[in-house]
Amino acid sequence: MTLITTERLTKRYPNGVVALSDLTVSVEPGIVGLVGANGAGKSTLIKILLGLLPPTAGGVRVLGLDPTTDGEQVRARVGYMPEHDCLPPDLVAAEFVTHMGRMSGLPRATARERASEALRHVGLYEERYRQIGGYSTGMKQRVKLAQALVHDPDLLLLDEPTNGLDPAGRDAMLALVQRIGTEFGISVVVCSHLLGEVERICDSLVAIDGGRLLRSDRIAAMTTATDVLTVEVAEGTNRLAARLAALGVRADPEGRCLLIPLGEDAVYDLVLDAIADLDLPLHRLDQRRHRVAELFRTEDVHA
Numbered sequence: 113m114t115l116i117t118t119e120r121l122t123k124r125y126p127n128g129v130v131a132l133s134d135l136t137v138s139v140e141p142g143i144v145g146l147v148g149a150n151g152a153g154k155s156t157l158i159k160i161l162l163g164l165l166p167p168t169a170g171g172v173r174v175l176g177l178d179p180t181t182d183g184e185q186v187r188a189r190v191g192y193m194p195e196h197d198c199l200p201p202d203l204v205a206a207e208f209v210t211h212m213g214r215m216s217g218l219p220r221a222t223a224r225e226r227a228s229e230a231l232r233h234v235g236l237y238e239e240r241y242r243q244i245g246g247y248s249t250g251m252k253q254r255v256k257l258a259q260a261l262v263h264d265p266d267l268l269l270l271d272e273p274t275n276g277l278d279p280a281g282r283d284a285m286l287a288l289v290q291r292i293g294t295e296f297g298i299s300v301v302v303c304s305h306l307l308g309e310v311e312r313i314c315d316s317l318v319a320i321d322g323g324r325l326l327r328s329d330r331i332a333a334m335t336t337a338t339d340v341l342t343v344e345v346a347e348g349t350n351r352l353a354a355r356l357a358a359l360g361v362r363a364d365p366e367g368r369c370l371l372i373p374l375g376e377d378a379v380y381d382l383v384l385d386a387i388a389d390l391d392l393p394l395h396r397l398d399q400r401r402h403r404v405a406e407l408f409r410t411e412d413v414h415a
C-alpha cells in the first residue's frame with residue numbers, strides 16, 4: 113500500500129504566502145526523508161498530513177485515509193514529533209508520555225506501560241522519573257520521540273528531529289530513527305534541511321523547494337544512475353578534457369582529476385579510448401557513487 117499520496121496539493125496561508133504549490137507525490141512505506149531549505153514547506157506538509165491544517169486545494173491520503181475528513185483516524189495511527197520545544201518542564205518524562213498515551217485513547221494502565229516502553233526504546237528508561245526541565249536538548253528530543261511512539265503508530269512524522277543537537281547527538285538520534293524504522297517496522301517520515309544527514313538513513317527521499325516538488329525517488333535509484341568516474345593522468349589533463357568535450361562527454365576538473373558522470377555505458381569506453389589515443393600515462397581510474405547531496409548541488413539547487 114502507498115504510504116502517502118498528494119495530488120496537486122496547495123496551501124496558501126491567509127497572509128498570501130503559498131507554502132505548498134501543486135505538489136503531487138507518492139511515497140512507499142519505509143524511512144522517507146523530506147528535505148528542503150528552511151521555509152520550503154516541510155512543516156506545512158506535515159501538518160496537512162496530520163489533518164491539523166486544511167489544504168487550500170488538492171488531495172491528500174495518509175495510510176489510505178483522507179486527513180481532511182478523517183483527521184482523528186489518521187492521528188490514531190500516526191505519531192508526530194513537532195519541531196519546536198513543546199514539553200512541560202515541571203512534569204517527569206514518564207508522566208508526560210503516559211498523559212500523551214491517555215490523550216491517544218489508551219486506558220491508564222496501558223498508557224503507563226507503553227510510556228515506559230517508549231522511553232526505554234529512546235534510551236531514557238533510567239531517567240524517566242526526572243523532570244523534563246532538567247533534561248539536555250538531546251534528552252528532550254528523545255522525550256518528543258517517545259510521546260510520538262506511545263500509541264504504537266504505523267507511521268511516524270518527525271519534524272527536524274536533530275534540531276539543536278551537536279554532531280554526536282545528531283548521529284545518535286539518526287541511528288535511533290533508523291532502528292525504529294527497521295526493527296519496529298514502522299514507516300517514518302524525517303524532515304530535515306540537511307540532505308547529507310537524512311540520506312544516510314532513508315530508503316527514499318522527497319525534496320521540496322519553495323513548496324514545489326524537486327524530486328522524489330528511492331535513494332538507490334538516485335545514486336546508481338549517477339556513478340562518477342574519477343580519472344587522473346600524470347600529464348595532459350587539459351588535452352584529455354578537450355578530447356572528451358569534443359566527444360560530447362562532460363568532464364569536470366577537481367584538483368588534478370577529472371570527474372566524469374557515467375550516465376550511459378558508452379561513456380566509460382569513450383574515456384578509456386581517449387586516454388589510449390592520446391597515449392596519456394594513467395595514474396588513477398575509479399568509479400564512485402555520487403552522494404545524493406552532490407547530486408542536488410550540481411543538478412538542482414543551482415539549476
Ligand SMILES: Nc1ncnc2c1ncn2[C@@H]1O[C@H](COP(=O)(O)OP(=O)(O)OP(=O)(O)O)[C@@H](O)[C@H]1O
Pocket residue numbers: 125126127129130131148149150151152153154155156157305
Ligand atoms: N501560520 C502561517 N502563516 C503564514 N505563513 C506561514 C505560516 N506557517 C508557515 N508559513 C510560511 O510558509 C512557508 C513554509 O513554511 P514551513 O514552516 O512549512 O517550511 P519548513 O520547510 O518547515 O521550514 P522550517 O524548517 O523553517 O519550519 C514559509 O514561507 C513560512 O514563512
